[in-house]
Each structure stands twice: as C-alpha cells, then as structure tokens.
Amino acid sequence: MSPYRSVQLPEELCERAENWSKGRFDNLEALIVFALQEIVSEEGDKLDREEEELVQQRLRDLGYI
Amino acid sequence: MKRRSLVLVTVDCLRADRVDVRGDASRVTPFLASLAKESVSFLHAVVAGAPTYFSLPAIMASRYPLSLGREVVGIAPGESTIASILQGSGYQTAAFIAANPYLSPRFGYSQGFQQFSDFLGQEGSTLSEPATISEGKRPSRLNQSLGRLSRKTKFTAAAYDELYFRYCQWRSARQECSMDQLRRYPAADVLVDRASTWVRELGDQPFFLWLHLMDPHHPYYPPEEGLRLMSCSHITPKRARFLNSFWNRGDLSAGRLQRHREEVTALYDAGVRWVDYQLSRLVSVLKETRRWSDTIFAVTADHGEEFLEHETRYHSPTSLSEQLLRVPLLLHAPEPLGPKVVAAPFSLIHLAPTLLDGQGVEAPRSFAGRTHWKEIGKGEMSGSPVISECIDGCNNPLRRTNRIQPRLLAVRDGDYKLVLRFRDGTDALYDMRADPEERNPLTDGVASEKRVQLLRIAWEHLRHSREGRDQRLALRARLREARQRIELKVGNAEKSQVESAVVAGEHG
Numbered sequence: 222m223s224p225y226r227s228v229q230l231p232e233e234l235c236e237r238a239e240n241w242s243k244g245r246f247d248n249l250e251a252l253i254v255f256a257l258q259e260i261v262s263e264e265g266d267k268l269d270r271e272e273e274e275l276v277q278q279r280l281r282d283l284g285y286i
Numbered sequence: 287m288k289r290r291s292l293v294l295v296t297v298d299c300l301r302a303d304r305v306d307v308r309g310d311a312s313r314v315t316p317f318l319a320s321l322a323k324e325s326v327s328f329l330h331a332v333v334a335g336a337p338t339y340f341s342l343p344a345i346m347a348s349r350y351p352l353s354l355g356r357e358v359v360g361i362a363p364g365e366s367t368i369a370s371i372l373q374g375s376g377y378q379t380a381a382f383i384a385a386n387p388y389l390s391p392r393f394g395y396s397q398g399f400q401q402f403s404d405f406l407g408q409e410g411s412t413l414s415e416p417a418t419i420s421e422g423k424r425p426s427r428l429n430q431s432l433g434r435l436s437r438k439t440k441f442t443a444a445a446y447d448e449l450y451f452r453y454c455q456w457r458s459a460r461q462e463c464s465m466d467q468l469r470r471y472p473a474a475d476v477l478v479d480r481a482s483t484w485v486r487e488l489g490d491q492p493f494f495l496w497l498h499l500m501d502p503h504h505p506y507y508p509p510e511e512g513l514r515l516m517s518c519s520h521i522t523p524k525r526a527r528f529l530n531s532f533w534n535r536g537d538l539s540a541g542r543l544q545r546h547r548e549e550v551t552a553l554y555d556a557g558v559r560w561v562d563y564q565l566s567r568l569v570s571v572l573k574e575t576r577r578w579s580d581t582i583f584a585v586t587a588d589h590g591e592e593f594l595e596h597e598t599r600y601h602s603p604t605s606l607s608e609q610l611l612r613v614p615l616l617l618h619a620p621e622p623l624g625p626k627v628v629a630a631p632f633s634l635i636h637l638a639p640t641l642l643d644g645q646g647v648e649a650p651r652s653f654a655g656r657t658h659w660k661e662i663g664k665g666e667m668s669g670s671p672v673i674s675e676c677i678d679g680c681n682n683p684l685r686r687t688n689r690i691q692p693r694l695l696a697v698r699d700g701d702y703k704l705v706l707r708f709r710d711g712t713d714a715l716y717d718m719r720a721d722p723e724e725r726n727p728l729t730d731g732v733a734s735e736k737r738v739q740l741l742r743i744a745w746e747h748l749r750h751s752r753e754g755r756d757q758r759l760a761l762r763a764r765l766r767e768a769r770q771r772i773e774l775k776v777g778n779a780e781k782s783q784v785e786s787a788v789v790a791g792e793h794g
Contacts, residue, residue, distance in 0.1 A: 242772075245772050245773075246772075255768070255772075256765065256768060259764055259765065259767075259768040260761060260764065260765070262357070264690045265355045265356040265357050265689075265690055266355070266752070268356065268690065268691075268692060268693075268708075269355070269356075269748065269751070269752045270752070271708075272692065272693060272695075272708045272748055273745065273748045273749055273752065275708060275711055276706070276741055276744050276745040276748060277745060279713065279741055280738065280741050280742065280745065283730075283734065283737070283738055283741075285738045285741075285742075
C-alpha cells in the first residue's frame with residue numbers, strides 16, 4: 222500500500238497557494254503537508270484529557286465518584 | 287430611543303487595591319474614587335485568565351482563554367467580540383492600544399474596529415515582538431565566559447552577579463535619559479489625546495471606544511508629572527533606571543528585593559496616578575462633546591501585579607494569586623444603574639454580555655458569560671463560582687513549547703478558593719476569609735465538601751471546554767498562526783528547517 226494519497230484540488234486555489242509559498246516552500250505539497258500537520262496536531266487535546274482525568278481521579282480518591 | 291455609546295478602558299497591571307472604594311485608594315486614584323460615588327463599583331471583579339494574553343479573550347469575546355485549545359492565542363479569525371457585534375449594529379468603533387504586542391492585529395484584536403491604533407513600531411515604543419521585553423543588552427562574550435566560570439561555586443556566582451550588575455549600572459549611569467526616553471510604551475496622555483480627537487470628529491453617531499493603557503506595566507517609568515502628583519519628584523530617571531534594573535534581577539531573593547520595594551511601588555503608583563488623571567481628561571472630553579450622559583463608561587484591568595506578596599514580582603502565570611486575579615471594575619452609566627457597590631464576585635467573562643445588554647444589543651450565543659445588567663440595576667447581584675485559568679509558566683505564548691504545557695486553574699465560590707496545579711497534580715484549597723493571603727492551604731479533611739464542590743466545577747469546566755469547543759474557530763486560529771510562523775521565517779536556512787520537518791513527518 223502506498224504511503225501517499227492523491228487528492229484533487231481546484232487549480233486556481235493551487236496557483237494562489239504556490240504563488241504565496243514561493244521562497245517559503247519548494248513546492249505545493251510541502252505547504253499542504255505543513256498546514257495539515259498544524260491542523261491535526263493533538264498535543265493540546267491530549268493535555269486537556271489528562272487534566273480532566275486527573276480531576277476525575279481526585280474525586281474518586283475522595284470517595285465522591 | 288437614542289442609542290448609548292460605550293467606552294471600555296482596560297489598564298494593564300492595575301491592582302484592585304489601587305481603586306478600592308472602601309480603602310484609601312483616593313491617594314492614588316482620586317478621580318476614579320470620585321467617579322465611583324456615581325458608579326457601580328465591583329469589589330470583587332475577577333479576570334478569567336492572567337496575564338494579558340489569557341485575560342483579554344474573556345473581556346472582548348466572553349471566552350475562557352483555553353476554550354479554543356491551548357494552541358490558540360488571542361481572538362480567532364471571525365470570532366464574535368464586543369467590537370464586532372457593536373460594529374455590526376451600526377456603531378463607530380475605535381481602539382487605541384498602548385503598544386502591547388499581544389493586543390495587536392496579529393492576535394485578532396483589530397477585528398470589529400474601524401480604527402485600530404496599536405502604537406507598535408512607533409515613537410514611544412521600543413517593542414515589536416513580545417520576546418524582546420527585557421532590560422539591558424546581552425553581556426559581551428568575555429562577560430558570558432566569566433559568568434559561566436563563576437558558576438563553579440555559589441559564592442563566586444553571587445559575587446559575579448553583583449559585580450556585573452554594578453558594572454551595568456555604572457555604564458548606564460553615564461547616559462542621561464528622561465523618563466519619556468526610558469519608557470517602553472506610550473503614556474496614557476498620548477492615547478487619550480488620540481481618542482479625544484476621534485470622539486470630537488464623530489458627531490452624534492453611537493460609538494464603541496476601547497483604550498488599553500500600559501502606564502502601570504513594568505519597567506516602571508511614569509511621566510514626571512505623575513511622580514509630582516504622587517509627591518515623588520525626588521525619584522530621578524537615573525534612580526528609576528537603577529530601581530527597575532534592581533527589581534528585575536533574577537539572582538536575588540525576595541528578602542533582598544524588599545530593600546527597594548517601597549520605591550518600586552512608588553514608581554508603579556505614579557503610573558497609576560497618571561492613568562487616573564488622564565481618565566479625568568477623557569471624561570471631560572465626553573462631557574464637552576455632550577456624549578457623557580448617553581455613554582456607558584467602564585474601567586477595569588487585564589490583571590493585577592505582584593510586589594513580593596508571594597515572593598514573586600510582576601504578573602507571571604506561575605500562580606493565580608488574588609493580587610493577579612482581582613481587578614478593579616467601575617461601571618458608570620445613565621439610569622437605571624445608579625451608584626452601587628457590588629460585593630459578590632463577578633467574573634469578567636460576564637463583562638461583554640453585560641455591556642452589550644446595557645446598549646440594548648443581544649449577545650451572541652457563542653459568549654460563555656451572561657448578562658447581569660438587570661440584576662446590577664436592581665441591586666440583586668448574587669455570587670456564583672468564578673473560574674480563572676492559564677498555562678502554567680507560559681511567559682511567551684509565541685513559543686509553541688511554552689503553550690503546550692499543563693494549566694493552572696482556580697475556582698472560587700464564596701469564601702473558598704481551589705487552585706489546581708496540573709503540572710504536579712496537586713490542588714490547594716484556601717479559606718479566603720481566614721487566610722486572604724493564601725498562605726495556608728487546608729488539609730484534605732477540612733472543608734472536604736467544599737473541596738469536592740469546587741473540584742466538580744473544575745471538572746465540568748474542563749469537560750465543557752473540550753467538548754463544547756468551536757472547532758472551526760480553533761482551526762482558523764491555528765492556521766493563522768501557522769501562516770504567521772511561515773511569514774516570519776526568512777532565508778533559506780529557516781525554510782530548510784521547515785521542509786526537513788515536513789519531510790521527516792515531524793511537526794513543530
């Protein structure tokens with residue numbers, strides 16, 4: 222199975238993104254990968270869940286759950 | 287019915303005890319003390335986060351600072367704020383921000399304002415990036431080497447630090463500077479002048495004016511007139527520079543810093559006094575232009591300031607002490623509010639919806655707070671739990687690694703305050719009536735029902751913050767930041783780093 226996937230994007234949008242990313246990224250794919258990685262990063266969510274669990278556990282320890 | 291206008295003044299670092307109508311605040315804020323007699327004064331207004339970058343989302347958008355996730359700093363693109371709502375209702379809107387880089391268009395604060403002047407990169411401000419807030423220059427290579435060598439023992443380290451400090455003071459003392467030259471932010475008179483011009487040009491149109499004043503913010507270089515008003519003209523610019531440098535030393539214990547605490551707070555108070563005087567000028571302009579009688583005038587702060595009460599200085603997000611969380615709040619409005627004192631705790635998460643209600647404008651459903659306008663008018667304010675949060679130790683939210691850290695959370699209800707420090711998994715419960723200085727946390731067996739109640743409120747807050755998150759807004763804010771990070775990077779070296787990270791499948 223290929224580690225890559227093809228997607229279809231509007232040509233005009235791709236041209237605008239390529240113009241914007243000139244000098245910043247070598248190609249459009251690099252820009253899109255960077256943007257997607259920003260979107261899917263879950264480090265903050267992981268901390269949120271851990272903090273909720275911590276408070277839940279504290280309530281359990283105090284005998285109230 | 288003629289629509290009212292709104293003036294919101296947020297003063298950076300303004301402590302509640304400097305505008306306390308019950309105490310001796312008239313020494314520092316005589317104008318606000320007199321205004322309080324015809325206003326609603328909140329004795330216990332509490333910010334939803336500290337410092338500035340964690341506080342302002344609640345004031346402007348009625349949103350808890352971490353509700354869009356800790357990756358988001360500031361106001362998200364398209365997020366509803368009090369400014370955008372009023373602008374959409376036909377108000378003329380303007381903001382004058384005294385060069386606080388966290389309250390800039392970069393962080394979304396210009397949304398909803400037809401005019402937004404942040405004074406960044408202008409005369410009177412030496413700040414362009416938050417990370418550059420610091421006194422002095424980097425030590426030379428020789429000094430850096432000596433500094434490293436001196437760390438071999440505590441004694442040589444302390445001796446080196448003291449000698450280096452005295453050397454820096456000797457060098458800087460050779461340059462004569464005025465307070466105006468040393469100050470890093472435009473003083474309040476500059477903003478009030480600009481705001482006054484704007485108001486005078488408006489005519490009869492309803493308006494929303496936001497001023498963010500920085501005069502009490504460190505480094506403390508108040509206008510000389512402010513020192514004169516506080517009978518502190520003997521503090522020269524040279525002396526002020528020494529005091530600020532001394533106060534900024536990271537190598538001294540709280541015990542040694544105490545030595546100059548009184549003079550440092552004198553500088554701070556002179557900055558507050560200057561703000562007080564300038565607010566009297568602004569009100570005069572509103573009266574002169576016949577706008578005062580149909581304007582709601584609100585004065586508050588984004589957070590307080592510490593002066594070694596807990597052996598800490600400034601307003602670092604390493605604690606959620608009362609000195610940081612409790613802020614002044616004065617509301618002057620045409621009827622039906624009238625002069626009142628509100629003793630019940632009031633979270634600033636409710637400020638924007640309350641002010642909108644005072645304008646006869648409905649708050650959006652996205653606002654986490656709710657209006658208390660009617661209860662205030664009837665004098666029927668009752669207390670409800672107040673929540674404040676920040677990211678523990680996040681002194682520079684521009685650095686992603688600083689933001690992706692555990693939070694600090696404080697829940698206050700009645701006389702009890704629970705502070706949860708997620709970094710070490712601890713919680714501390716304080717009886718604020720018996721222990722207002724928060725020095726003696728109660729043991730587990732004491733007031734356990736109260737502890738459980740506050741823990742449940744904390745849990746509900748965390749759960750709602752995550753499950754109720756507006757993912758579209760959060761995404762827009764994260765993409766904005768990603769774009770800004772890319773735009774700030776210049777040159778092939780940085781580009782290579784970004785691309786290498788992309789190729790390696792890593793991120794950050």
